[in-house]
Amino acid sequence: MGGFPFARVAVVTDPAAIRQILVENPSDYGKSALERRILCAHLRDGLVAVEGEQWRRQRQALAPWFSRKTVMHFAPEMALAAAALVERWQNHLDDDVVDIKAEMSRLSLDVLVRRIFSRGLGDDPNAFRTAMMSFFATAVRIDPFDLVGLPDFVPRITRLRLRPMLERFNRDFNTALSDRRRSLDGRSDGNPRDMLGAMLAAKDPETGTCMSEAEVRANVLTAIFAGQETTSTALTWAFYLLSQSPEWCARIREESERVLRSPFEEVPEQLVETRAVIDEAMRLYPPIVGITRTAGRDSEVAGRVIERGTMVVVSPYVLHRHRLWWDDPGVFDPARFLENASRPMERYAYLPFGVGPRMCIGAAFALQEASLVLATIIKHFSLALVPGQTVWPVQRFTLRPRDALLMAVSRR
Numbered sequence: 231m232g233g234f235p236f237a238r239v240a241v242v243t244d245p246a247a248i249r250q251i252l253v254e255n256p257s258d259y260g261k262s263a264l265e266r267r268i269l270c271a272h273l274r275d276g277l278v279a280v281e282g283e284q285w286r287r288q289r290q291a292l293a294p295w296f297s298r299k300t301v302m303h304f305a306p307e308m309a310l311a312a313a314a315l316v317e318r319w320q321n322h323l324d325d326d327v328v329d330i331k332a333e334m335s336r337l338s339l340d341v342l343v344r345r346i347f348s349r350g351l352g353d354d355p356n357a358f359r360t361a362m363m364s365f366f367a368t369a370v371r372i373d374p375f376d377l378v379g380l381p382d383f384v385p386r387i388t389r390l391r392l393r394p395m396l397e398r399f400n401r402d403f404n405t406a407l408s409d410r411r412r413s414l415d416g417r418s419d420g421n422p423r424d425m426l427g428a429m430l431a432a433k434d435p436e437t438g439t440c441m442s443e444a445e446v447r448a449n450v451l452t453a454i455f456a457g458q459e460t461t462s463t464a465l466t467w468a469f470y471l472l473s474q475s476p477e478w479c480a481r482i483r484e485e486s487e488r489v490l491r492s493p494f495e496e497v498p499e500q501l502v503e504t505r506a507v508i509d510e511a512m513r514l515y516p517p518i519v520g521i522t523r524t525a526g527r528d529s530e531v532a533g534r535v536i537e538r539g540t541m542v543v544v545s546p547y548v549l550h551r552h553r554l555w556w557d558d559p560g561v562f563d564p565a566r567f568l569e570n571a572s573r574p575m576e577r578y579a580y581l582p583f584g585v586g587p588r589m590c591i592g593a594a595f596a597l598q599e600a601s602l603v604l605a606t607i608i609k610h611f612s613l614a615l616v617p618g619q620t621v622w623p624v625q626r627f628t629l630r631p632r633d634a635l636l637m638a639v640s641r642r
Contacts, residue, residue, distance in 0.1 A: 238541065239541045240536055240543065248585070252521070257526075260526060289587075291441055292428075302498060304345060305598065327638055329636060334603075335462040337603060338459075338599065339359060342454050342457050342458055399451065406426060457595070459628050460628060461600050468508055472507065473614060483608050486605035486606065486608055501601045507604065508597060519628075520547070522543050525542060544581070546580075550581075612640045619633070621635065
């Protein structure tokens with residue numbers, strides 16, 4: 231128990247206490263003011279930022295698109311995006327150097343745009359991609375004014391820099407929105423089965439209320455921003471860790487050569503060791519390093535009294551490297567996630583996507599995409615870390631490498 235100048239803080243590392251806070255009594259622990267400020271800076275009105283009834287309506291509308299069964303049908307499109315990257319890389323000369331984080335961000339963005347906008351977005355895909363990549367590079371930085379809690383009317387330099395990029399997004403989004411509304415109204419042929427159409431058509435079963443245009447826009451931006459950032463960062467760390475482990479790189483290559491011949495819909499379930507590598511990468515470098523809540527009432531957690539108004543911090547980074555819950559926690563060992571692991575995993579000591587009602591809705595989507603992409607690339611290429619780099623994690627929106635992660639790519 232301790233405090234910052236602006237809040238009393240309790241850091242929780244006991245899995246039973248984490249279950250109590252995030253799963254059993256989530257209504258007693260709302261999102262902290264700090265987390266809301268950071269999320270609302272760019273994702274206002276979206277699922278990750280809203281609370282209460284607004285959150286319930288949005289979650290219900292979006293949940294069918296992120297169920298495990300639905301996500302499995304997205305495998306062919308994910309595989310096509312990975313194949314397009316393979317084709318582009320095969321035009322490189324051997325030992326060309328690429329920035330893995332930038333490449334994975336581009337690929338993840340392409341996958342999401344395919345899923346959200348089945349008819350594409352904008353008349354210039356390359357210009358849109360460039361604008362969104364610039365948005366991501368700027369938006370991942372947390373503004374110091376948000377950390378200290380200055381009111382929203384105080385200008386943030388980071389937000390001012392985002393305006394030109396958001397203008398591009400809003401222009402293309404408005405065009406897509408008008409087109410989709412005509413489809414739903416029956417004034418044009420067809421109703422594409424994509425996420426934008428689902429958001430516009432979804433109604434609350436109790437009230438019949440649809441999501442507002444602001445909510446739809448915010449959730450599209452949330453899916454694009456948070457979705458690509460989480461997946462691309464997990465892949466970046468996975469490639470880095472495999473570059474340091476010839477044994478696991480060979481295992482993933484053998485699995486990919488055997489499994490990727492199957493029908494697309496069957497592939498994700500068969501990439502067992504590849505998925506274990508992704509899981510282990512997110513254990514060592516979790517996308518979310520801190521989950522913060524504010525106690526709405528006095529309560530007892532793990533034998534300690536948590537006073538009303540206390541900021542409760544659950545840190546996946548701390549949990550995932552805690553010696554009480556993991557054997558050799560600093561070692562890269564994907565075998566700990568396989569069925570025959572020597573030590574059963576403590577459920578609430580592994581939280582790469584959070585847990586409970588507010589768990590990341592896109593977890594299954596991200597894990598499937600990451601597994602397919604990792605297997606596809608390892609099957610076709612050898613990647614080696616460029617010597618002389620200092621690879622160090624920093625917290626932006628996710629836990630990502632501080633600098634570009636440069637790797638030499640060679641065709642196999």
